[in-house]
Amino acid sequence: MSFDLIKANLNLYAILKNLEDLVVYDAETKEAARDWAVSVQFSVKGGPKAYVAFRDGKCEVGRGKCSRPSARLYFVSPRHLNKMFEGQANPIPLKGLTKLRFLTRDFPKATEKLEYYLKPTAELLNDPSYMALNTRFTLTTAAYALRELFEYDPIGRLNATHIANGTVMLKVLPSGPSAHLKFEDGKISVHKGDTKDPTALMTFKNLEVANALLNGKSDAFAAVASGDVAMKGRVPAIEAINIVLDRIPLYLS
Amino acid sequence: MRTYNYEKSQGWFKRAAEVLPCGIPGHMSPVVNIPVSDYPLFTERAQGSKFWDVDGNEFxxxxCAYGPMILGYGHPAVDKAALDQYKVANCTTGPTTLMVELAEYLVETVPIARWAFFAKNGGDITTYSTMIARKATGRRKIVAIKGGYHGVAPWMQSPGHPGTVGEDHTNVIRIGWNDFDAFERVVAENDGDVAGFIATPYHVPVFQDNALPENGYWEKVERLCKKKGIVLIVDDIRHGFRLNLGGSNEYFGFKPDLICFCKALANGYTISALVGTGELKNEAAKVFYTGSYWYQAAPMAAALACLKELNRINAPKIMLAQGEKLLTGLTASAKSHGFDLKVTGSPSMPYLRITNDESQMLHQEWCGECTKRGAFFASHHNWFMSTAHSDNDIEKTLEIADEAFGVLKRRHG
Structure with a gap:
């Protein structure tokens, strides 16, 4: 799979997934989304498909096709989609001209807000509420990106072979956010939140520790040895995850 | 029973993390000791079967330093030989005659050996062994075991590990342990291109049960290697001298072409050795391979003294017997608390796992509880017995283990 195709998968399946939490945790987007009843289908020629559906103040981002989307955005290639995520291209709207206001004003505003939370500066991270959301979104992005990389990235595929069936949970203490990846006979699914019986667990002592590690600012081994990060259970799965986490910036930096 | 705290260890670790990648890098990294808070991080001194950390806790x-310590820390005969030699000559222009004496002793001790070559680490000689195999056969491929560990050079690491590239593994074919059919298949698929087969005497992966060779496995491998002209290499770095002083292949009844020794060879002094059959001596001679410190005389003096002492006391017999005592006691203690403690591997280097919990969290917890009471148990790796582990040590260890099982029982029901 090409670099652009993997990157497109990460953009659609990992980055966009955060819209679900943006309408929950960001007051401005929450307020704006209260009355949205729109579903947008993203289709990439030779690439991934995903949809974003807003209804009753909630958002769902899913893989594949959405039945009867109110708008459809088409991309001629994975690179075209990636360019849009970088603000350098526009999609081709195939359907949804009646939702023009949403597509040209509301939706871009939400994605800009998402970008704001995903591109921290040292100054922004001094704000505890910003830091909490940046950590949440970064964790979600990492978890969903891992699935794609284990499936398609050459290094990820090699490391996936080291992981036995089971569930690996990543959790920020004391009360989240968290995400877990379920490995079952070569298939990987990702979920936000806790799981009751993980076979491997990686916990971060607090938001600050999680933020530094997930943003690549601290040494994971030293963090584990100092107790800031704890691992238990099937450690080879966590080791494989850590190796593949390092691959994310190659695509999304 | 008192449990330990590691305040000074943690303080030193903070300093270490500032100036060393990972704080403590490599296989000594504390990240595999779970929970890290139950384990010491820095050692202050060691004697016999015990060591003391920087907080003064005794373990x-x-x-056994991941294998090198076999006669006990600070063994008087070994240390005297090394220290005496340090006073005379160590790293010099031209090797001392100790190199010849040590090679002669290895040739006398190891039945397949007609020559020996010395380096520093295990990885030095596993790589050298594959180079000799390639030189001798004019072929490219090395067959190794999935999950087998032969050091840290790029070809030895798992594909996909940081710092390696795909090409590092181009000529390495990994197959499952005990899977002779797979070996036969890859030899057929790469007919005329397999230079060597490298494996440990039995399989010792981390975080997994260890696995002895199935009946007839090594005989079949040896036969196919001979038939196809493939160099059979035993990586005896971890197992060496804990099963049989003539090489672990003697314990399992087969004859390799090359054997790699390190760890227990000199009871902690820096030396590794490759020994081989007469047929490969000239081939080894043609592969240029060397290092600045590979001729150091003091580690050679230590190795000679260590081998003589291992021979004198029949060390493998002691370690196998002491291991058996320990494991019998531990499994009985586990059972009395309602736990199933599974033992795999050899009694002189066993791997243990509480099977009541497949995630290994319970086992990690038990090892941690034992360690903070003074029995240093790793949960991810095989353990090592030494000849210094006394009956008193085992008795004390069983008391600790029993209390730790009790803690688990109360905590988890």
């Missing part, structure tokens, strides 16, 4: 050591 009966079942990792």
């Amino acid at each position: 009966i050591d079942y990792m």
Whole structure:
């Protein structure tokens, strides 16, 4: 799979997934989304498909096709989609001209807000509420990106072979956010939140520790040895995850 | 029973993390000791079967420095030989005659050996062994075992590990342990291109049960290697001298072409050795391979003294017997608390796992509880017995283990 195709998968399946939490945790987007009843289908020629559906103040981002989307955005290639995520291209709207206001004003505003939370500066991270959301979104992005990389990235595929069936949970203490990846006979699914019986667990002592590690600012081994990060259970799965986490910036930096 | 705290260890670790990648890098990294808070991080001194950390806590050591310590820390005969030699000559222009004496002793001790070559680490000689195999056969491929560990050079690491590239593994074919059919298949698929087969005497992966060779496995491998002209290499770095002083292949009844020794060879002094059959001596001579410190005389003096002492006391017999005592006691203690403690591997280097919990969290917890009471148990790796582990050590260890099982029982029901 090409670099652009993997990157497109990460953009659609990992980055966009955060819209679900943006309408929950960001007051401005929450307020704006209260009355949205729109579903947008993203289709990439030779690439991934995903949809974003807003209804009753909630958002769902899913893989594949959405039945009867109110708008459809088409991309001629994975690179075209990636360019849009970088603000350098526009999609081709195939359907949804009646939702023009949403597509040209509301939706871009939400994605800009998402970008704001995903591109921290040292100054922004001094704000505890910003830091909490940046950590949440970064964790979600990492978890969903891992699935794609284990499936398609050459290094990820090699490391996936080291992981036995089971569930690996990543959790920020004391009360989240968290995400877990379920490995079952070569298939990987990702979920936000806790799981009751993980076979491997990686916990971060607090938001600050999680933020530094997930943003690549601290040494994971030293963090584990100092107790800031704890691992238990099937450690080879966590080791494989850590190796593949390092691959994310190659695509999304 | 008192449990330990590691305040000074943690303080030193903070300093270490500032100036060393990972704080403590490599296989000594504390990240595999779970929970890290139950384990010491820095050692202050060691004697016999024990070591003391920087907080003054005493541990009966079942990792033995990950294998090198076989006669006990600070063994008088070995240390005297090394220290005496340090006073005379160590790293010099031209090797000392100790190199010849040590090679002669290895040739006398190891039945397949007609020559020996010395380096520093295990990885030095596993790589050298594959180079000799390639030189001798004019072929490219090395067959190794999935999950087998032969050092840290790029070809030895798992594909996909940081710092390696795909090409590092181009000529390495990994197959499952005990899977002779797979070996036969890859030899057929790469007919005329397999230079060597490298494996440990039995399989010792981390975080997994260890696995002895199935009946007839090594005989079949040896036969196919001979038939196809493939160099059979035993990586005896971890197992060496804990099963049989003539090489672990003698314990399992087969004859390799090359054997790699390190760890227990000199009871902690820096030396590794490759020994081989007469047929490969000239081939080894043609592969240029060397290092600045590979001729150091003091580690050679230590190795000679260590081998003589291992021979004198029949060390494998002692370690196998002491291991058996320990494991019988531990499994009985586990059972009395309602736990199933599974033992795999050899009694002189066993791997243990509480099977009541497949995630290994319970086992990690038990090892941690034992360690903070003074029996250093790793949960991810096989343990090592030494000849210094006394009956008193084992008795004390069993008391610790029993209390730790009790803690688990109360905590988890």
